Amino acid sequence: MPSASTARQWAAGRLRAAAGGPSALMARQLMAGRRTTAWVLLLVVVVASVLPALVALASGALVSAAQHGDASGAALVAAAVLGGTFFALQLSDLLVQTVGEVTGRRLGHQLAQELITSVTRPDSIAPLEDSEVRAQLALAQGIADDEVAIREAVVSFANLVVLRLQAVLSGCVLLAFNAWLALFLLASYVVFARMMLAEYRDNQLGVYDDASRLRRANYLRDLALTGRAAKDIRVFGLAAWVEEKFSAYWSSGVARQRTSWTVRLGGAAAVVVAAHTALLVLTARAAAEGRLSMGQLATYATAVTGLAAITTFSMDVVYLRQGAASVPAFRWISERLGPVRDTGARTLPAPARFRAIRFEDVGFRYPGSEHWVLRHVELELRAGSSLALVGLNGAGKTTLVKLLCGFHRPTEGRITVDGVDLAHLDRHAWQRSFAAVFQNFNRYPVGFGDNVEFGVPDRPRDQDAFASALRAAGAGEILERLPQGEATVLSRQYPGGTDLSGGQWQRVAVARAVYAVIRGARILVLDEPTSALDARAEAEFYDRMVEQIGQQTMLLISHRFSTVRRADRIVVLDGGTVAENGTHQELLDAGRLYARMFTLQAERFRVQ
Secondary structure, three states: OOOHHHHHHHHHHHHHHOOOOHHHHHHHHHHHOOHHHHHHHHHHHHHHHHHHHHHHHHHHHHHHHHHOOOOOHHHHHHHHHHHHHHHHHHHHHHHHHHHHHHHHHHHHHHHHHHHHHHHHOOOOOHHHHOHHHHHHHHHHHHHHOOOOOHHHHHHHHHHHHHHHHHHHHHHHHHHOOOHHHHHHHHHHHHHHHHHHHHHHHHHHHHHHOOHHHHHHHHHHHHHHHOOOOHHHHHHOOOHHHHHHHHHHHHHHHHOOOOOOOOHHHHHHHHHHHHHHHHHHHHHHHHHHOOOOOHHHHHHHHHHHHHHHHHHOOOOHHHHHHHHHHHHHHHHHHHHHHOOOOOOOOOOEOOOOOOOEEEEEEEEEOOOOOOOOOEEEEEEEEEOOOEEEEEOOOOOOHHHHHHHHOOOOOOOEEEEEEOOEEHHHEOHHHHHOOEEEEOOOOOOOOOEHHHHHHOOOOOOOOOHHHHHHHHHHHOOHHHHHHOOOHHHOEOOOOOOOOOOOOHHHHHHHHHHHHHHHHHOOOOEEEEEOOOOOOOHHHHHHHHHHHHHHHOOOEEEEEOOOHHHHOOOOEEEEEEOOEEEEEEOHHHHHHHOOHHHHHHHHHHHHHOOO
């Protein structure tokens, strides 16, 4: 599958394909977004662009009035216009920056919102496990990236447009003196500016354009500064390694910077200087011979200096290109993961109740892989019963849960709910039937109460259900110790916040799932929910769970056989297929894989 570097080459190709490159792409995106703010930005850019040419004209008018001894009307008007224009010119940078910031922030928020919607709304997570999608998503995240956000790109776009228009309008003033020479000078400036741009861009992009290298450098930086690896760095002596790798990744970009000026650039500069000199000499001679007034001389001389704006370069060039590069990736993600067009296929509502879910000869391979994670799986989960999945690591247990939840569709076979193919049901509604504690559950840096209520985020809290969930998960004691009660933010990154141990976080995650079950979720999925608890705490946990949720449909994954033995039925997965299926006692009596694994663990923990 395409790599991240391939994706970046694709985005760069899309930029080159766009007429005018990053500037044209950004202009189209601005007009496709919030048009009101885009038009306000355009107005500010035009006004700021006109000011240098207006200064040239007002300067000439003032000099002309002074030359003719006119100390009244014309001189006062010229002086007022020149003073006001000069003052406005000083403020124009701030105004362009401010309006560009506002416009860019709003556009960035809009695009980020659309990106989040595109990623979170699809009922399947399969695209997110596709390497090409992940590479494009890494590029699209530049829309809201703190380092080169779309906001920076919009401000840079406005700054560069102002500079270019200032130079063009100054050149237009010179047309009145000598059209051919003015056009030649403007053209030479444009050629020189493009050469400078190429040199500057290549120089700076040696540092900023390798996304893969930058991500590695930033990862190592965050590893050291956020404290995530503080213990490992000290215990394993990784400080020198982190410093060395960070320096290597960052310095490899700096080393690519080029500092030499090419002969072509020097030749172009010589042409600009010659054209510049010729124009100034001709205007001075024309003034000396009386063919130009002193006011006209002042106007043209000032306009000549305005042409230099086109050769002004800064990090705006890099910010524009980097920010614009995220837009094609954003569009690609929106088209790939956006709303699915109606194909005319009938979607049935998910049942409010069900009798049985069956896996019928189910096989599954992840996108782009030839390896079968599951093959010929046959099993049944009956409503109100508990089913435990056991097996060695990599046997396919978690993948089976993903299929059950509708996160993926089977590659072969089907999953039915009371005889109806799951593929024909409303998968969003079906997924809301589940309450789950996944093996890699999320730790939300919000209040304790919010962490639990995320189980049912769209309804007001039920205090009795909330209290029952805490009791079932054994999380009540955690709440009692929090300094600000359930309002305590579970992250030390925020003032007054605190963090929890691994076992405490597990209890909070379980409380969230149980709260969802009590409020109406029909299937409880527990994937290694007690891996961070000791044996006694685990036994107490399951006793409380049974007491609180009763005969709830449950799917349990655990490596602890003292836990799974409580399930109504146990399925042993081996090599991606169902190797055994029965009760705890039936599987022990069979004397096969389950019995061997149980015996080994029982001897270790002295479980009878």
